[in-house]
Amino acid sequence: xxxxxxxxxxxxxxxxxxxxxxxxxxxxxxxxEAFVAQIVPQLAPLELKARVTxxxxxxxxxxxxxxxxxxxxxxxTLGPPHREDQGMFNDGWYLMPVAAFIELYGLDHLEASLAxxxxxxxxxxxxxxxxxxxVRYPDAVLAKLHQWATDESFHVRRLVSEGTxxxxxxxxxxxxxxxDPTPVLDLLEHLxxxxxxxxxxxxxxxxxxxxxxxxxxxxxxxxxxxxGADTQRLALIRHALRTLVKxxxxxxxxxxxxxxxxxxxxAFTVTPTTVPLGGILHLAVQIESTSIRPQQLVIDYILxxxxxxxxxxxxVFKWATRILEPGATLTLTRRHSFAPVSVRRYYPGAHQIxxxxxxxxxxxxxxxxxxx
Numbered sequence: 001x002x003x004x005x006x007x008x009x010x011x012x013x014x015x016x017x018x019x020x021x022x023x024x025x026x027x028x029x030x031x032x033e034a035f036v037a038q039i040v041p042q043l044a045p046l047e048l049k050a051r052v053t054x055x056x057x058x059x060x061x062x063x064x065x066x067x068x069x070x071x072x073x074x075x076x077t078l079g080p081p082h083r084e085d086q087g088m089f090n091d092g093w094y095l096m097p098v099a100a101f102i103e104l105y106g107l108d109h110l111e112a113s114l115a116x117x118x119x120x121x122x123x124x125x126x127x128x129x130x131x132x133x134x135v136r137y138p139d140a141v142l143a144k145l146h147q148w149a150t151d152e153s154f155h156v157r158r159l160v161s162e163g164t165x166x167x168x169x170x171x172x173x174x175x176x177x178x179x180d181p182t183p184v185l186d187l188l189e190h191l192x193x194x195x196x197x198x199x200x201x202x203x204x205x206x207x208x209x210x211x212x213x214x215x216x217x218x219x220x221x222x223x224x225x226x227x228g229a230d231t232q233r234l235a236l237i238r239h240a241l242r243t244l245v246k247x248x249x250x251x252x253x254x255x256x257x258x259x260x261x262x263x264x265x266x267a268f269t270v271t272p273t274t275v276p277l278g279g280i281l282h283l284a285v286q287i288e289s290t291s292i293r294p295q296q297l298v299i300d301y302i303l304x305x306x307x308x309x310x311x312x313x314x315x316v317f318k319w320a321t322r323i324l325e326p327g328a329t330l331t332l333t334r335r336h337s338f339a340p341v342s343v344r345r346y347y348p349g350a351h352q353i354x355x356x357x358x359x360x361x362x363x364x365x366x367x368x369x370x371x372x
Contacts, residue, residue: 248359
């Protein structure tokens with residue numbers, strides 16, 4: 001069962017009663033019983049996003065029809081801002097329907113909705129709610145985000161990055177930034193040295209997203225950021241480059257100090273050569289430096305998986321990062337499990353594993369995966 005599947009069960013009858021109670025405190029005439037009665041019969045067959053929408057629709061139906069008035073009542077139920085890094089699955093998760101209310105019904109009220117998102121993101125998140133506003137009012141919202149990039153709340157500063165990620169998981173894609181990432185790259189410039197690790201990690205994830213569509217723009221940006229970078233910015237750069245490094249992108253590896261490898265391939269072996277589904281494959285590699293200076297080596301292995309119809313799927317797995325001294329020999333071992341996992345299925349057949357060092361393939365080996 002995935003985290004999302006478990007999380008959907010939090011949006012239940014109990015939450016409907018809790019939200020009704022909170023609203024009744026600030027609006028004594030709020031029709032709590034009717035609110036709960038509208039929500040509960042619809043929930044059972046629904047997944048997470050649909051459940052949240054049901055809650056938001058009930059808020060719309062039972063709060064005052066005037067959007068600013070309804071929004072002010074919802075904001076009056078907010079608790080104090082979080083002092084620590086808090087994600088959507090922590091203390092503020094019950095506010096997802098409030099964020100959905102803004103997303104679904106607030107587009108005609110830009111300023112009021114932006115002010116509400118500023119408050120909401122300090123208790124929960126507005127990274128989903130802000131996206132339709134970026135589509136309808138790109139200039140106005142980007143101007144507001146430039147202001148928020150220096151906000152005193154790290155939650156608000158994180159929203160500047162997270163809310164504009166083009167491929168944010170679970171969220172609507174922002175195609176305008178997939179086509180041209182210039183506006184969001186301008187925002188990230190202000191956040192690259194943010195004092196909050198929470199914000200910097202969002203910046204790294206954002207750049208990793210952008211690298212899927214604009215690898216050269218991301219490499220050029222991070223190459224420039226690499227100059228004079230302190231430890232915190234270097235960590236951001238490494239995290240932002242993780243997908244490009246797995247792909248063996250030479251310029252990305254060069255930013256991390258991993259140049260073309262000067263090594264002699266000695267051996268790459270796997271045991272056993274026939275593995276049952278659910279079993280363990282043992283990998284071993286031995287390489288020797290042919291360089292006259294120390295080398296940083298980023299070592300990965302690429303598993304070419306057999307699909308359900310015999311097609312091949314390429315998956316890169318991180319192995320190790322090592323400094324190899326001149327003339328030294330490096331030996332590494334690794335276990336790879338073929339137990340079923342929710343994000344990947346294995347099928348029987350002949351499989352290939354390639355050894356990748358600093359983006360260069362230096363060896364490969366084959367083995368059989370068979371039914372247990």
